[in-house]
Amino acid sequence: MTTFRWRFHFHRNTWTRINPLWLSSGCLFDCHVLGASLHYRRTLKDNPAFRLSLDFLTTARSYSRNRNMNTSDEDPPAKRRKSSSDSDHHLQKDRLSPNGKSPPRKKGAASSPTAEVGRRWEEFTHARGKLPGASGGTRQHFDFSVMSYNILSQQLLHENSYLYRHCSVPVLDWKYRYANIMKEIEEHNADILCLQEVQEDHYVSQMKPSLEALGYQCEYKKRTGGKPDGCAVVFKRDSFALLSGHPVEYLRPGVPLLDRDNVGMVLLLQPNTSTTMPSPLCVANTDLLSNPRRGDIKLAQVAMLLAELRRVASRPDGTLCPLVVCGDMNSVPWSPLYRFLRDGRLDYYGIFRGEVSGQDAVPRRQHPLTVPLWPHTLGINAQCQYHCQSNTSGLTIEEFYRINRPCIQHGFSFSSAYSHRSSKRGEPEVTTNNMQRPLTVDYIFYTAASRFTSDPSSLYGEGLQLLARLSLFDVTDLSTVGGLPNASHPSDHLPLLARFRLHSRQQQQQQRQWPAPPPPSAKVD
Template sequence: MSWSIGAWSRRQALSCVAAASSSAVAVDLPFFSPFSPPALQLPVLGPSQHHHRILSAIGQRKKMSCNQPLSTPKFDKVEFSDDVWHETTSFRLFSYNILAQAYVKSTSFPHSPSSCLKWKARSQALLTRLLSFNADILCLQELDEYEYYKQRMEKQGYQSTYVKRSGKKRDGCGIFFKSERFEILEKQIIDYNDLVPPISPQNDDAAVECSKVDINDPNVRLKRDCVAIMAAFKCFKAPGFIIIVANTHLYWDPNWADVKLAQAKYLVSRLVGFQRELIDRYQKVPIVFLVGDFNSTPGDQVYNYLVSNEKDVMVVPPFISSSLQVMLAKDSIRGVADSSLENNHSTKLRASNNRVETIFFPLCSLYGKVAGEPSFTNCTPGFTGTLDYIFFCPSCCLRPKSILSLPSIDSIETVGGLPNHFHPSDHLPIGADLVIKL
């Protein structure tokens, strides 16, 4: 439900989005063609125009039938300047924030038809939507009815792995995969609350009192109950390769960019460590994908950090187990950097004894490089912008074959905001067909 109208209205944070940059940063990859159609631009509407447009769309939506067909996935082929490649094996990777039912309230989505918000209708629509992707690997965020989807997806040939958010949160991140095509070799769970020192029993009451009054305390500020999950897959049709897929959902608040950046640094640290362990164990360099809802727009701190080649990472703090520290400190670490988080809270976060170091770990946004980032992946009257991404490490053995086409801002599928009868979530799915060269 990232930055949805409900979340924004509750937190009075609507004005913070206007300053978000929409410029994308690309990484040069020799195996990509210069295919780069112009990015879509959101229309600039005056207040009265915008209000009329939303009201008209809501009126049309109220009249729609619940049996309105869901949008059919369409793919745009990626063209290359060379014909050297011959397809050996391909797979389809998708990422989708499905909007947890726990967050679906009519007061949060007044623009949506009420029939689209009820669990019975949404669950069936979402399941139909997920199966329509025909994905080989499907990463879901805000997954709060895991057993419901697990049982039904298993009947369609999918296995899965899941991590629930910490604390009292009901949703989490899940990875579904076709068991006839892939097998999980190893997996790791990431809890971003690990950035916070454990509270001793004698200090528990004091910590509770502190949390009520001081959100700038790093021990309070960093504890957002967000998670990620990483899985290493063996592909039966490409036995010489290991594919890592990391699926995450970063914290939502645009005013807390320091927290999101700290989570991103910790995530990359763990991802690098996971990759190193697999290299040591299997003597193969895995293909790496990092996908999910990053609650960050193209060109902001988190996005620019992820697409940079050298990254300052939040290394596991000393209170975490020594084995994890060793895992992260393997020879991928090349030096210490004094990295500023460039906000009012950076000093306090650095004071929490979280070491910051530098690694070389290039990542590239799939959509950003192939066609430019979409104009939006999250669409509500309160906020419309791109928050979801498929990042990957450039490899001479991997190239995209096609990418999922997304609707325009004026499409009947999206006008007035999501969810609706075409899309059962406030986010749009993203996905691609990818080819591995043996």
């Protein structure tokens, strides 16, 4: 009907010259409607039947391009991938310029940012210096750095090119992005890299050889279900030795809740040092389900990762070695999932599935979380530990309530390397804008050494001490650089980088080789 109104008023006054702009914003139509209106002016004397069919087809096309509301619980388009045979011809025509410089601005695309925003190191001065040892042992420490980085699978970028309409096409080219990704990795020179959305063909042919040439050892886990990407944990051979590696698949046939192809990895690393052998370090990396409406699946995936963490990090005496957990959690700070990871407990009665991650500005209050969250056949209890499957038909009322109460918890004491609030302006920190709004969804969690006095420089026992972190963007910074990715930032996520000090107190009788972790007590098909 809008196009008829444009033609009706065209010869009467100049209203039609500005009306398409108003209608295109008020009716949620895009520039195709505006272009169509200009075309209609040139076809006023055409056949009316032809104009009628053209009106219908153009309006229907504009509506279908802008209909982004999906009310189902399937994964949103942002996490659907093309098959390996799909073409990417729409990104192939613009390539990196031969001189290796930043690509030229594409005419009609969003302009390149006029100002760069630097990221500075935020150091914790109280962590510097030599800490005194406590009675009964000699304190040892080992410093290292960790990077967590979602590098954006190129196949995912092609599948969801509408999310990157603000970008100049040349900066989306894989050759250009790969060069900048490797430049960032070399510049920061982290001891441990936790990478997400690593496309397998790019990993095998390009990334792994380049990283090995830089002195890294690479461990990779591809997503299940024939998906093209996965997670990688990469560490410097001069700094660590691999004790054991454990891929985690969240897909469990026969468990309807766990029907997605996300994966994780858990590595047990031994620091290389010429002094007394410090405690091993357990490192985990994951990329959780993106769908903001399926918080129940996200919580179950986290529980599976934590169960494997406890199995791998447990010592024979029942204690745990220090841990670092990195990844794209697809959850915002202070959401129920974030609070569960940081606080170790979540009472989920009355929480809806769409509220768990906090990704949606206005979450859908449908489908409350079930009690229990996952079936007992999964082999994981409410404490996020492996347990033997048993028949629950003979349980008393008290035992049944204890097993099925709406509460989950874990025994880790995690801290976040970031405060999620910028020290520059007090605005929220941002790690991505892949859902078309600035969010923090990437994290570095670690088990901190416990304090026994009010003096922040006094630490007790084994654990990790945060020395410094690389600052993140806030909302203003993200607007300044024109969003992600851009000519300087090759992914729609920012890399997180933190420096830690590993403290361990070694007794002479504890100088023994770290045993391999026992197999899980319950294996679920």
